[in-house]
Amino acid sequence: MTIRIALIGFGKIARDQHVPSIAADPHFELVAVTSRSGETADGVPCFADLGALLAAMPGQIDAVAICTPPDVRHAIAADALDAGLAVLLEKPPTATLGEIEDLVQRAAACGQPLHASWHSQHAPTVRAAAALLRGTVVRRLRITWREDVRKWHSGQEWIWEPGGFGVFDPGINALSIATAILPERLIVRAADLQLPGNRQTPIAADLTFAGEDFSAAFDWRHQGDEERTIEIETTTNRHIKLGDSGASLFVDGIAHPVEPRAEYPSIYARFAELVAAGQSDVDVEPLRIVADALLLARRTMVEPFVWTAGE
Incomplete structure (x- = not known):
């Protein structure tokens, strides 16, 4: 069965x-896009929002992939599930734990698949690292995720608004890898956030977890x-390093x-499996860690952030 899918956002x-991955997967056909700008993929109809799409194409959509900023995903996903679509x-x-928990319940009630995709969990080293760590005791964990917001999120104002996550937008990628490979749960003990004086979300964050040196x-x-x-x-003196967002793996200094x-x-291969089986797959742990950090955080105001000099 071909899964007729629409991109929301x-x-x-x-x-x-998403577009090239859908095009390359024989399980899917991209049949529609929603975009406020009107931009779309070649030959694919574009609609202002999910409601307009469903009204124009009744019975012609099986699933949606929601690629909007996180603060509006809950409402869109709820409408899609209620319309009988896989999501x-x-x-x-989502922007909050309550929202994702509500979607999990809705998906179960509607009998529709729901998949919270974490693309970094599909990095090529994750399964191998998880296997290496299975049954071990971790003594030290050091996550370092540093990049230039101007390069990767140029002009995206939503990241600085409430629900936009700030530096946790990329940081949650690291947390999604960590939760996938570690043999134990990460518990936040302390968090220090640095917020620009003119923004609502952090530009930098330091977290301390339960454990000897996490x-x-x-x-x-x-x-x-x-x-x-x-x-x-590990306590057996094994050293494991994942580099380049999980693209490289070193075990005791030797490239794996x-x-x-x-x-x-x-991600799309997994989603096809879930749709075929009528099942959901929702990992809440990375979002839970960010929520815990925000609950415990000490906040320091730092210099205002502007995209360009003279702004």
Whole structure:
């Protein structure tokens, strides 16, 4: 069965990742797009919102992939589930834990598949790292996720608004990998957030977790090459390092062979399995860690952030 899917929201991630992944997967056919700008994929009809799409194409949609900013995903996903559609959520799945819990309940009541996709969990090293750590005791965890917000989110004002996550937008990718590979649950003990004086969400964050030496550092002010690494030491003195957002894996300093990166094709392969089986797959742990950090956080105001000099 071909799954007729619509993209809800048509920004950079939808254009660059979802469209080619759908086109390459024989299980799917892209049949519609919603976009406030009117931009769409070649030959695919565009609508202002999900309501307009459903009114124009009754019975012609099986699933939606929601690629909007997180603060509006809950309402869209709820409407899609109520309309009898399978739902794929970009990361983070919603702006709050209450929203994702509501969607899980709705999906079960409607009998529709719901998938909260974490693309970094589909990085080529994640399964291998999880296997290496299974049954071990971790002594040290160091997550470092530093990049330049001007490069990766240029002009995207929504990231600085409540529900936009700030530096946790990329940081949650690291947390999604950590929760997928670690043999134990991450419990936040302390969080220090740095907020620009003119913004609502953090530009940098340092987290401390329960454990002997467990921490994470996220920073959007980084210049030069990105630093996205997860380093783990076990009580048996094994050292595991995931680099480049999970694209490389080193075990005791030796490079481990990995497959080429294909995160979004892997997401759609998983979604096809869930639709065929009528099942849901919703991992809430990365969002839970961010929520816990925000509950515990000490907040420090730092210099205002502007996109360009003289702004």
